[in-house]
Amino acid sequence: MAILNVQNLGKTFNLGTPRASRVLADISFEVSGQTFVSIVGPSGCGKSTLLNIISGVEEHTSGEISLTSDDGGPTRLGYVFQDPRLLPWRSVMRNMMYVQNDKSEATVARVERYLDMVGLAKSADLYPGQLSGGMQQRVGVARAFAVEPDLLLMDEPFSHIDAITARALRAQLQDIWEQSKKTVVFVTHDVVEAVELSDRIIVLQPGGLIYEDITIDLPRPRRQTDTKVATLQAEVLARLEAMKEMSRTAESAA
Amino acid sequence: MSSTVQATVKRRRSTSEIEESTPAWRRRLTSDAAARVAALLSFLVFWSLLALLFERVPGPVEVVQRLGDEFSRGEVFGNFGTTLYRFGIGLLLATGAGIVIGVLMGLSQLSRAFFESPVLVGLSIPAIIWAFLTVMWFGFGDMSPIVTTFLTAVPFVIVNVAQGVRGVSRDLRDMSSTYDVPVIRRVRDLVLPAVTGYIAAGVRFAIIIGWNGVILAEWFGGGGGVGYRARFWYDANRFGGFAAWVVLFVGFIVLLDRFVLDRAIRRAFRWRDG
Numbered sequence: 001m002a003i004l005n006v007q008n009l010g011k012t013f014n015l016g017t018p019r020a021s022r023v024l025a026d027i028s029f030e031v032s033g034q035t036f037v038s039i040v041g042p043s044g045c046g047k048s049t050l051l052n053i054i055s056g057v058e059e060h061t062s063g064e065i066s067l068t069s070d071d072g073g074p075t076r077l078g079y080v081f082q083d084p085r086l087l088p089w090r091s092v093m094r095n096m097m098y099v100q101n102d103k104s105e106a107t108v109a110r111v112e113r114y115l116d117m118v119g120l121a122k123s124a125d126l127y128p129g130q131l132s133g134g135m136q137q138r139v140g141v142a143r144a145f146a147v148e149p150d151l152l153l154m155d156e157p158f159s160h161i162d163a164i165t166a167r168a169l170r171a172q173l174q175d176i177w178e179q180s181k182k183t184v185v186f187v188t189h190d191v192v193e194a195v196e197l198s199d200r201i202i203v204l205q206p207g208g209l210i211y212e213d214i215t216i217d218l219p220r221p222r223r224q225t226d227t228k229v230a231t232l233q234a235e236v237l238a239r240l241e242a243m244k245e246m247s248r249t250a251e252s253a254a
Numbered sequence: 255m256s257s258t259v260q261a262t263v264k265r266r267r268s269t270s271e272i273e274e275s276t277p278a279w280r281r282r283l284t285s286d287a288a289a290r291v292a293a294l295l296s297f298l299v300f301w302s303l304l305a306l307l308f309e310r311v312p313g314p315v316e317v318v319q320r321l322g323d324e325f326s327r328g329e330v331f332g333n334f335g336t337t338l339y340r341f342g343i344g345l346l347l348a349t350g351a352g353i354v355i356g357v358l359m360g361l362s363q364l365s366r367a368f369f370e371s372p373v374l375v376g377l378s379i380p381a382i383i384w385a386f387l388t389v390m391w392f393g394f395g396d397m398s399p400i401v402t403t404f405l406t407a408v409p410f411v412i413v414n415v416a417q418g419v420r421g422v423s424r425d426l427r428d429m430s431s432t433y434d435v436p437v438i439r440r441v442r443d444l445v446l447p448a449v450t451g452y453i454a455a456g457v458r459f460a461i462i463i464g465w466n467g468v469i470l471a472e473w474f475g476g477g478g479g480v481g482y483r484a485r486f487w488y489d490a491n492r493f494g495g496f497a498a499w500v501v502l503f504v505g506f507i508v509l510l511d512r513f514v515l516d517r518a519i520r521r522a523f524r525w526r527d528g
Contacts, residue, residue: 055432077432085429089447089525098443099433127525147433 001070002150002183003032004054010062011049011208023049024208027063031151031200032070034181038194041204041211042244047187048082050204051155054185055079069150078149078182080157084136086128093124096143114142117176134165141169145176154186158193170196174221191240195233196222203240211243312494320498329483334502337479340396341468344403348460351404352411353453357445359412360419369412376409381463385470392475399471399479406467407460414459418452419445454519458511465507 011024023046031037039047052058053065055077069075086095096111097103115121118138128136137157144152158166170193177184177197188194194201198216205211214236222229273281282288298314305313312320324330355373358365384405388398422445430440446453472481480503487495 057428057432077434079429079432081425081429083425085425087426087443087447089450090443094443098439099430099435129525153432 001033002075003030003066003068003070004151004183004185005030005066005068006054006063007065008063009050009053009060009065011046011053011058012061015061022208024053024060027204027208027210029202029210029213031183031185033183035200036177036184036186036198037200037202038186038188038198039202039204040188040191040194040240042206042240043189045204045206046208047189047204048155051079051153051185051187054151055153067151075150076147078144078147078152080137080140080144080152080154082156082159084128084133084140086136086139088128091125091127092120092131092139095128095139096124096146099143099147101147110148111142111146114146114176115139117145117179118142118172134161134169137161138169138172141173141176145180145182148180149182152182152184154184156188159189171221173197178220191237192224192233195229195236196224201236203243205243206247212239214239310493312497316494317497317501320492320494321502324483324495324498330502333479333483334506337399337468337472337481337503340399340472340479341403341465344400344468345407345457345460345464347400348404348407348464349411349453349457352408352456352460353415355408356412356415356456357419357441357449359416360422360449366416373409373412376405377413379405381406381467382470384467385474388471389475394475394477396477398475399468399481402467402471403464407464410459410463411453411456414452414456415449418449421452422448450522451519454515454522458515461510461515462507465503469503 007028009024009027010022012020012022014020023044027050039050041047049058053060054067067075067077086092087098090098092115093111096115097108100107100111112121112124115124118141120135120138120142123131123135128139131139137160141157144154158169161169174197186194186197191201195216195218201212201214201216202210203212203214216232218226218228218232224230224233267275301311302313304311305316321330355365355369359369359373360366381402384402385398388401388405392398392401426444426448427440430444435444468479469481469484472479473485476482476485480499484496484499484503487493487499
C-alpha cells in the first residue's frame with residue numbers, strides 16, 4: 001500500500017511563454033491505505049494531467065508531491081490508460097511480462113492468475129491485434145494489477161469501449177479490487193461509475209481546484225440497480241451540476 | 255392514378271463464389287506468379303531481339319554457354335565466395351554501425367546534430383567514388399571492397415533506423431517509463447521491434463547499394479572476386495563472358511531479395527497478420 005501526498009500542486013503548460021496555460025492551480029489531498037479514490041470533473045479540468053504528474057510522465061510547476069510505500073520499500077506504480085497501450089508485436093503473455101521485475105515462476109503464476117481473473121487465460125499466446133477492444137483493455141487492467149502496485153492509477157479506462165462491455169469490466173474491476181485492496185486513484189468523467197466504484201470522490205472544478213471531497217459510505221459490491229447507489233449518484237450529479245452553474249456564473253461575471 | 259415501381263435488385267457475389275465460378279486456367283493466368291513469369295519471358299525476348307540486331311550484344315544462349323565455361327574452369331565458386339566474404343563483412347559492419355548510430359540519432363537531439371551532416375555527405379557520394387578512394391587508400395586485396403561496401407551501405411541503414419526510432423509511439427514510451435521498464439528491455443521489446451520495418455528497408459537498400467560497391471571495388475582493385483572476373487572478360491573484349499558474370503551477380507541479388515529478405519520481413523511482421 002502507498003501514501004500519496006499532494007500539496008498545493010500546480011501545473012502550467014508553456015510556463016514563461018505567451019502561450020502559458022494553467023491547468024492545475026492549487027491541489028492538495030492525501031490518499032492512503034486500501035482506498036479507491038475517484039477524481040471527477042468536467043473535460044479540461046486537469047484530471048488526466050494530475051494522474052500523469054503522479055505517475056511521473058508530466059512534471060508539475062509548483063507545489064509538492066510525494067509517494068511513499070507504507071513498508072518503507074520502493075513504491076511500485078500500476079497504470080491503466082484510456083487506451084490499452086499494448087506492444088502489438090508481443091503476445092498477451094509477453095506484454096504482461098514486459099512490465100514485471102523478474103521472470104520467476106512466482107511472477108509467471110501471478111501473471112497467469114490475473115489473466116485468469118479477467119477471463120483471458122486462454123488468450124495468453126494471442127497478439128493484441130487478435131483481441132477485441134474490450135479484451136485489450138482487460139489485458140491493460142490485468143497488467144496493472146499483476147505488478148502488485150503500491151498505487152494503481154486508472155485514467156478513464158472504460159471510456160473508449162461500449163456500454164455493455166464497460167459495465168462488465170467495472171464489475172470485474174470491483175471483484176479484483178475486493179481481492180487485492182490496492183490503493184487506487186481513478187479518473188473518470190462519469191459520476192455513475194465513480195459512485196459505483198469509489199470510497200471517496202474528489203471533484204475538480206474548471207481552473208484546476210478541488211471543489212469537493214465526498215466520502216462514499218456504501219456497502220460493496222455495489223450495483224446500479226441498488227436504490228441507495230442510485231440516490232447517491234443522483235445527489236453527486238446534482239452537486240456537479242451546481243458546480244458547473246457556479247463556474248458559468250463566475251465566467252460571465254468576469 | 256397508380257404507378258408501378260420496378261425495383262432493380264443487384265446481387266453481389268462473395269469472393270469465394272467468384273473464385274469458384276472462374277475457370278482454373280484463368281485463375282492461373284491472372285495470378286501474381288504468372289505476372290512474374292511473363293515479365294521474365296518478356297525480358298528474355300527483348301534481350302534476344304537486341305542480340306539479333308546488334309553484333310556486340312551477346313544473346314541469352316551464348317551467355318549461358320559462357321557461364322557454363324566459367325563453371326567448368328572452376329572460376330565461379332572461388333570468385334563468388336571471395337566476393338560474398340567481402341560483401342558479408344562489409345554489410346554486417348554497416349548494419350551493426352547503422353543500427354547503433356540510427357538509434358542514437360533517433361533518441362538524442364545531440365547525436366542527431368552530430369551525425370546529420372556526415373550521413374548526408376555519405377549518402378551523396380556514389381559507390382564508384384568510394385571504390386576509387388578505397389583502392390587508393392588500401393590497394394589491392396580484401397580491405398578496399400569491404401570498406402567500400404561498408405561506406406556505401408551504412409548511411410542508408412542509419413537514415414532508415416533513425417527515422418524509425420523517431421516514430422516509436424510516445425504512448426508506449428510513457429507506458430514503459432510509468433512501469434519503470436529497464437532501458438535494455440525497452441530497446442529490445444519496444445524500440446527494435448518498432449523499427450524492424452525500417453531496419454529491413456535500410457538493409458535492403460544497403461544490400462543493393464553495397465553489392466554495387468563491392469563489385470566496383472573489385473573491378474578497380476583486382477585481387478579476385480566477381481568484379482575482378484567481369485573486368486577480366488571486359489578487358490579481353492569478350493562480352494559473352496562479361497555478361498555471364500553480370501547475370502550471375504544480378505541473379506544473386508534478385509534471389510537473395512526474393513527468398514531471404516522478403517521471407518525474413520514477412521516473418522518479422524507476422525504479428526500484423528495475427
